[in-house]
Amino acid sequence: xxxxxxxxxxxxxxxxxxxxxxxxxxxxxxxxxxxxxxxxxxxxxxxxxxxxxxxxxxxxxxxxxxxxxxxxxxxxxxxxxxxxxxxxxxxxxxxxxxxxxxxxxxxxxxxxxxxxxx
Amino acid sequence: xxxxxxxxxxxxxxxxxxxxxxxxxxxxxxxxxxxxxxxxxxxxxxxxxxxxxxxxxxxxxxxxxxxxxxxxxxxxxxxxxxxxxxxxxxxxxxxxxxxxxxxxxxxxxxxxx
Numbered sequence: 001x002x003x004x005x006x007x008x009x010x011x012x013x014x015x016x017x018x019x020x021x022x023x024x025x026x027x028x029x030x031x032x033x034x035x036x037x038x039x040x041x042x043x044x045x046x047x048x049x050x051x052x053x054x055x056x057x058x059x060x061x062x063x064x065x066x067x068x069x070x071x072x073x074x075x076x077x078x079x080x081x082x083x084x085x086x087x088x089x090x091x092x093x094x095x096x097x098x099x100x101x102x103x104x105x106x107x108x109x110x111x112x113x114x115x116x117x118x
Numbered sequence: 119x120x121x122x123x124x125x126x127x128x129x130x131x132x133x134x135x136x137x138x139x140x141x142x143x144x145x146x147x148x149x150x151x152x153x154x155x156x157x158x159x160x161x162x163x164x165x166x167x168x169x170x171x172x173x174x175x176x177x178x179x180x181x182x183x184x185x186x187x188x189x190x191x192x193x194x195x196x197x198x199x200x201x202x203x204x205x206x207x208x209x210x211x212x213x214x215x216x217x218x219x220x221x222x223x224x225x226x227x228x229x230x231x
Contacts, residue, residue, distance in 0.1 A: 062219075104213075109167065
């Protein structure tokens, strides 16, 4: 089973850009049967799916409507990892961010606590 | 979006007894090409990510003990923990993967009585 290792900063100021990376071992980011998700968790919103990136002859993404205008997912096949960029963060984006693989989410990263505060 | 409603919010069960968590979806999550319900259950302990317990409504994930079982179909699902052990104290969540956006229940906290 694959393992996911997250990296990225945990403290941001409002209006900054959140960048997180999820490195995959035991599977390929460009697998034709995989989907790579980002999910966040906060006391106020619970578990919230942010979107996914996957490869089926070409790269595709799906984003949650609530963050669609600020969110970008990318994949790096040379490093076997995928990334999240969330622009113009506000305190409401404070949460623990997870990467996860699958539709039923079989594997999860360790989580990155992100705090947005001035 | 498919709304996931879990009940109860919390429950306390004696060691060795049975804990039952319910999940209701706002529409059917039955995926006919697979002949399965697209419903998963997760266990989350403090400071850890969720861990997949059940997928396809009733299939145990890799390494998940047999005391965890899932049942139900269509819009009503149940997670049963038979013979509760101390290490089962956690939050439990249901999730549908039938339709985007993926959505989760609000969680059920299971404690020892």
